[in-house]
Amino acid sequence: MPLTHVNEGTHAILKSIDGGRQLRGRLAALGLLPGAQLQVVQNSGQGPFVVAVRGSRIVLGRGMAARILVE
Amino acid sequence: MASTLEKTLTVAVAGNPNAGKTTIFNNLTGARQHVGNYPGVTVEWKEGTLRRGDLRLNIVDLPGTYSLSTFSEEELVAREYLLNRAPDVVINVVDASNLERNLYLTTELMEIGRPLVVVLNMSDAARDRGLIIDHHRLSQRLGVPVVPAIGNRNQGMDAVIGAVLEVVNSREHLPGPADQCRDAGPGPGGLSAPSRPTRVNYGPDVEAAVSRIEALLPDAPHRRWQALKLLEGDGRVLGAELPDGVRETAAALGAAFAAGSTDDPDILLARLRYEHIGRLCDEVCRQIRGNGAAALSDRIDRVAMHPVWGVPIFLAMMYIVFTLTFTLGNPLMDLIDRGFGALGTFITGLWPVGSPSHLKSLLVDGIVGGVGGVIVFLPNIVLLFMAIAVLEGTGYMARAAFVMDRFMSKVGLHGKTFIPLLIGFGCTVPAIMATRTLETRRDRLITMMVLPLMSCGARLPIYALLIPAFFAPRWQGPVLWMIYVTGILLALGGARLLRATLFRGENTPFVMELPPYRLPTAQSLLIQMWTRAWLYLKKAGTVILGAAIILWCLTFYPKPPVGYVPAGSPVAFGQMTDAGQRRAVELSYSVAGRVGRALEPAIAPLGFDWRIGTALVGAIAAKEVFVAQMGIVFAVGHADERADQLRAELRERYSPLVGLCIMMFALIATPCIATFAITRHESGSARWALAQTFSLTALAWIVTFAVFQVGTLLKLGVS
Numbered sequence: 001m002p003l004t005h006v007n008e009g010t011h012a013i014l015k016s017i018d019g020g021r022q023l024r025g026r027l028a029a030l031g032l033l034p035g036a037q038l039q040v041v042q043n044s045g046q047g048p049f050v051v052a053v054r055g056s057r058i059v060l061g062r063g064m065a066a067r068i069l070v071e
Numbered sequence: 072m073a074s075t076l077e078k079t080l081t082v083a084v085a086g087n088p089n090a091g092k093t094t095i096f097n098n099l100t101g102a103r104q105h106v107g108n109y110p111g112v113t114v115e116w117k118e119g120t121l122r123r124g125d126l127r128l129n130i131v132d133l134p135g136t137y138s139l140s141t142f143s144e145e146e147l148v149a150r151e152y153l154l155n156r157a158p159d160v161v162i163n164v165v166d167a168s169n170l171e172r173n174l175y176l177t178t179e180l181m182e183i184g185r186p187l188v189v190v191l192n193m194s195d196a197a198r199d200r201g202l203i204i205d206h207h208r209l210s211q212r213l214g215v216p217v218v219p220a221i222g223n224r225n226q227g228m229d230a231v232i233g234a235v236l237e238v239v240n241s242r243e244h245l246p247g248p249a250d251q252c253r254d255a256g257p258g259p260g261g262l263s264a265p266s267r268p269t270r271v272n273y274g275p276d277v278e279a280a281v282s283r284i285e286a287l288l289p290d291a292p293h294r295r296w297q298a299l300k301l302l303e304g305d306g307r308v309l310g311a312e313l314p315d316g317v318r319e320t321a322a323a324l325g326a327a328f329a330a331g332s333t334d335d336p337d338i339l340l341a342r343l344r345y346e347h348i349g350r351l352c353d354e355v356c357r358q359i360r361g362n363g364a365a366a367l368s369d370r371i372d373r374v375a376m377h378p379v380w381g382v383p384i385f386l387a388m389m390y391i392v393f394t395l396t397f398t399l400g401n402p403l404m405d406l407i408d409r410g411f412g413a414l415g416t417f418i419t420g421l422w423p424v425g426s427p428s429h430l431k432s433l434l435v436d437g438i439v440g441g442v443g444g445v446i447v448f449l450p451n452i453v454l455l456f457m458a459i460a461v462l463e464g465t466g467y468m469a470r471a472a473f474v475m476d477r478f479m480s481k482v483g484l485h486g487k488t489f490i491p492l493l494i495g496f497g498c499t500v501p502a503i504m505a506t507r508t509l510e511t512r513r514d515r516l517i518t519m520m521v522l523p524l525m526s527c528g529a530r531l532p533i534y535a536l537l538i539p540a541f542f543a544p545r546w547q548g549p550v551l552w553m554i555y556v557t558g559i560l561l562a563l564g565g566a567r568l569l570r571a572t573l574f575r576g577e578n579t580p581f582v583m584e585l586p587p588y589r590l591p592t593a594q595s596l597l598i599q600m601w602t603r604a605w606l607y608l609k610k611a612g613t614v615i616l617g618a619a620i621i622l623w624c625l626t627f628y629p630k631p632p633v634g635y636v637p638a639g640s641p642v643a644f645g646q647m648t649d650a651g652q653r654r655a656v657e658l659s660y661s662v663a664g665r666v667g668r669a670l671e672p673a674i675a676p677l678g679f680d681w682r683i684g685t686a687l688v689g690a691i692a693a694k695e696v697f698v699a700q701m702g703i704v705f706a707v708g709h710a711d712e713r714a715d716q717l718r719a720e721l722r723e724r725y726s727p728l729v730g731l732c733i734m735m736f737a738l739i740a741t742p743c744i745a746t747f748a749i750t751r752h753e754s755g756s757a758r759w760a761l762a763q764t765f766s767l768t769a770l771a772w773i774v775t776f777a778v779f780q781v782g783t784l785l786k787l788g789v790s
Contacts, residue, residue: 016333021337022510023580024338025142025337025338026142026510028341028342029137029140029142029175029341030172030584033341033345034333034338036345041369041372042372045378046378047473047477048473048476050372050585054169054172054345055169056172057585058583058584058585059469059476059582059584059585060581061486061578061580061581062480063578064581064582067580
């Protein structure tokens with residue numbers, strides 16, 4: 001399911017990213033690549049997301065989060 | 072002197088954004104640093120020096136990056152520097168409290184083949200997060216020296232320098248790169264100084280592919296890195312000159328990996344790197360208790376990034392910044408103002424009373440009046456930059472970007488574009504350079520185009536002069552705030568317009584790291600304040616001094632002949648006895664007066680007379696010149712309370728509405744020459760800079776016209 005459906009505080013595992021090479025490369029450098037464990041720190045239903053991954057907090061725009069599939 | 076025998080080493084400081092790289096750089100170099108440009112790509116960089124005996128270390132602060140790919144201009148700059156300049160040693164600053172992510176860059180730096188020293192920064196923050204890192208073990212496993220340090224307390228710098236020197240010495244005394252493991256005994260400060268970096272093992276399949284590509288490449292320290300990048304399909308490396316057959320081999324091998332896996336080769340390699348790092352971290356890190364610091368940071372964020380409260384909190388922060396800038400700055404400004412007043416009186420006293428000396432007028436009205444009128448605002452500027460430095464240093468800036476994303480995405484940009492816009496409150500020039508952190512050229516251009524609408528520090532003197540002249544004290548704060556908000560709204564509106572016309576298409580995805588909250592160090596704040604104060608004074612002593620002299624000449628010459636009869640005057644200039652009247656005639660007769668009067672038909676609908684016109688033309692050189700020019704036009708350079716006298720003159724001559732209109736026009740119109748130059752430079756074309764100048768001037772005219780005409784109709788602030 002897309003990351004946008006994940007509630008605040010929930011852990012998830014990144015499955016895939018629907019995006020171009022450039023975008024996937026940037027996310028990979030930040031530790032967001034398939035198989036990575038993440039936790040949704042903030043999802044207020046509007047505005048950007050905050051996820052915790054490998055010890056850092058990453059802000060993802062809502063459009064961006066919709067393109068990240070997790071389980 | 073040993074200077075001729077001195078040996079110079081180049082040391083590059085690399086690291087993730089927010090890893091404390093600049094603090095380490097500041098600690099190492101102190102105030103001995105300057106801002107330079109990368110030749111060719113001309114991106115701003117900071118360089119400083121450090122002396123140890125007969126050694127001179129040239130230390131370069133590379134832009135903060137997460138990897139050495141080329142997804143942003145910063146990464147490209149860091150990477151090109153490492154490849155082309157081949158620094159003697161690379162210091163990799165690593166945030167110990169965020170080791171896993173930070174080591175990703177470390178693995179890439181090791182592959183690029185320059186001698187490396189890892190600085191495990193913020194080891195105290197790691198401890199606060201309940202994390203213990205065995206740096207000896209980490210050093211052994213990485214095969215490079217690892218030095219723990221606490222940058223913001225200036226701890227561990229000697230050990231860093233020691234490790235750098237050790238690395239240099241060990242290279243010099245070894246016969247060649249093929250020479251294997253040196254004795255891994257303790258080095259300076261009890262460090263182990265292993266000699267050869269341990270490479271990431273990507274597993275048999277990838278390693279075989281890399282070896283095949285490597286065999287085709289000429290020998291170089293970064294050969295393995297080059298081979299890996301070719302396998303990843305890195306556009307830059309593929310685009311460079313390569314031996315025959317390499318591209319084809321790499322493409323075929325990459326395709327084979329892509330076929331056998333769900334990941335592209337670059338993602339596959341990134342994952343293997345992270346797996347390697349994960350094993351490493353498991354081995355060297357011990358989590359001894361829960362992460363209290365992160366919990367606190369999250370708790371603060373629950374308020375600062377609240378979907379409802381985030382925006383009011385941000386606006387309140389801005390309000391506090393601007394109010395403090397004024398209230399704290401005013402006593403200091405009065406002091407400086409008095410100093411220049413006294414200087415003017417002293418110089419005037421060198422001539423007999425009423426002397427018509429041109430030199431006296433140049434010194435008092437032109438230079439002291441012009442330059443002094445600008446230097447007076449130094450406290451405001453320094454305080455504003457300090458506030459921006461605090462917002463950046465604490466990590467709030469990223470929260471502001473988060474909070475503003477909702478609004479920015481409405482105009483088709485993302486939250487990160489708000490950071491350059493915020494820096495624009497300080498100075499448009501560094502703000503335009505800060506647009507480099509944006510990933511797409513489209514977002515960069517839009518941000519650049521609207522950036523001058525964020526009211527910069529140089530426009531503050533104009534407001535600081537005019538607001539107290541026309542508005543009661545209790546209205547001064549709100550008026551200033553309203554001007555800034557007008558700028559922000561126009562910038563957002565302008566961005567929306569550009570997005571809907573010239574730059575259509577989907578929004579750029581918004582991805583940004585949220586650094587934990589930190590207390591900025593006094594040292595970094597002082598260095599930033601000092602740099603800004605110095606740049607401002609330098610500008611006052613060069614551009615503004617020059618402009619003041621030229622403007623003085625333009626307002627002073629040519630002199631009306633004795634027989635000149637101004638329009639509407641019964642007597643000739645020679646017969647006039649009233650000093651004020653004579654001055655007005657002289658000014659009107661001068662070049663500046665003529666230019667101003669030529670402009671008058673164009674600016675009269677805005678409520679401006681030719682005096683304001685001349686000052687606005689001067690403001691193109693630098694916005695502060697407007698104030699200097701008003702001082703010259705009203706020749707108040709010889710009074711003790713100069714700013715107050717100038718305000719009295721302005722109040723007498725103009726209505727509060729005109730005062731507001733001047734501020735509106737100054738806010739929006741014609742960016743200064745420096746902005747023009749940097750826009751041209753950063754956009755790569757004079758067309759964008761010209762478009763910016765003309766459209767903003769047109770916008771200024773329209774807005775000011777509307778404000779003035781509506782205000783006049785409603786009889787608001789006209790008396």
